[in-house]
Amino acid sequence: MRTAIELNELTKTYGQRRGLDGLTLQVRAGEVFGYLGPNGAGKSTTIRLLLDLIRPTSGTARVLGLDPRAGAVELHRRIGYLAGDFVVDGRQRAGECLAFLGGLRGGVPVARITELAARLELDLTARIKSLSKGNRQKVGIIQAFMHDPELLILDEPTSGLDPLVQQTFLDLVTEARTAGQTVFMSSHIMSEVEAVADRVAIIREGRLVATDTVTDLRSRSFLQVRLTFADPVRPEEFSVLPGVTDLVLDGTTLTCRVDGSPDPLVKAAARHTLTGLRADTQDLEELFHAYYTGHAA
Incomplete structure (x- = not known):
């Protein structure tokens, strides 16, 4: 070329x-x-x-x-x-x-x-x-x-x-x-x-x-996920899932970062009643800052 x-x-x-x-x-x-x-x-x-x-x-x-x-x-x-x-x-x-x-x-x-x-x-x-x-x-x-x-x-x-x-x-x-x-x-x-x-x-x-x-x-970006459940859940159900990090449980609201496929998290969440779900991807600016500050792989 x-x-x-x-x-x-x-x-x-x-x-x-x-x-x-x-x-x-x-x-x-x-x-x-x-x-x-x-x-x-x-x-x-x-x-x-x-x-x-x-x-x-x-x-x-x-x-x-x-x-x-x-x-x-x-x-x-x-x-x-x-x-x-x-x-x-x-x-x-x-x-x-x-x-x-x-x-x-x-x-x-x-x-x-x-x-x-x-x-x-x-x-x-x-x-x-x-x-x-x-x-x-x-x-x-x-x-x-x-x-x-x-x-x-x-x-x-x-x-x-x-x-x-x-x-x-x-x-x-x-x-x-x-x-x-x-x-x-x-x-x-x-x-x-x-x-x-x-x-x-x-x-x-x-x-x-x-x-x-x-x-x-x-494709190297991660998802920032926020799940709201109808009833309390145990954080251990989700913290052991592949790709899930930075997990925080506040009452019935769980937030975490997902690297890679969100499929394991979605399947685990499906065992409960969800009342809200939000997933945000990084844009190029966030990826750039991750590279520039040395936090990306």
Whole structure:
């Protein structure tokens, strides 16, 4: 399978501080790859190394089969990039700015810019300095997507966007994947990554903690179960069940954590009269925090 990004033992130090520590990672061509971690974990450092904005202390990176430094001119034509701190000349109108950036990429049809602006509800006649943070972010999203690049590298792409525009952005990402484009999306907002990513990587203090599909990560999640019975039950009936931990019995209400199949717990509960049942699964954010604090396997 072709790879769009391949990192091998990539390390970047800033004096005594390490931004990345031996990062080895592959992103497959045509997938949406979520890159998760809180501020300071090394996400932006990784992206800047991919784009040759900074140079690694050691290790190697290949982007679309090319060295980021030697192939910088070609790569910058083939990549759509949205920086976490997107900044352009505030004196320009949004449409003028996008036309200028499109010209630098060899020309982008005006109809394409207009279409994206309409979907994101951006006024192309407004001067950038008059725009809110969310509307400036829309300019950044449009300039990244408008030339239909092979690879999209997006650093905290929905910063400042309202929920409806966030959904439009996620639609654009899904459409890019359908068209065969690769999306590398750095974020600390788990819900947006969970909605569109094929695989995710979790980074902690410059080191890779986990890489997996969203489906497989979710399969490792546990259930938080709350059972309410008509009459008192003995906790021993449930504490010995496989996968049941953190059991607490308060009157006729039993709460516990279930790892794996809930079938033994359900069968044991069925021997009594239930008046209430609730089971909550972890979302990706809870899984992330479990990995990040070292509590996950």
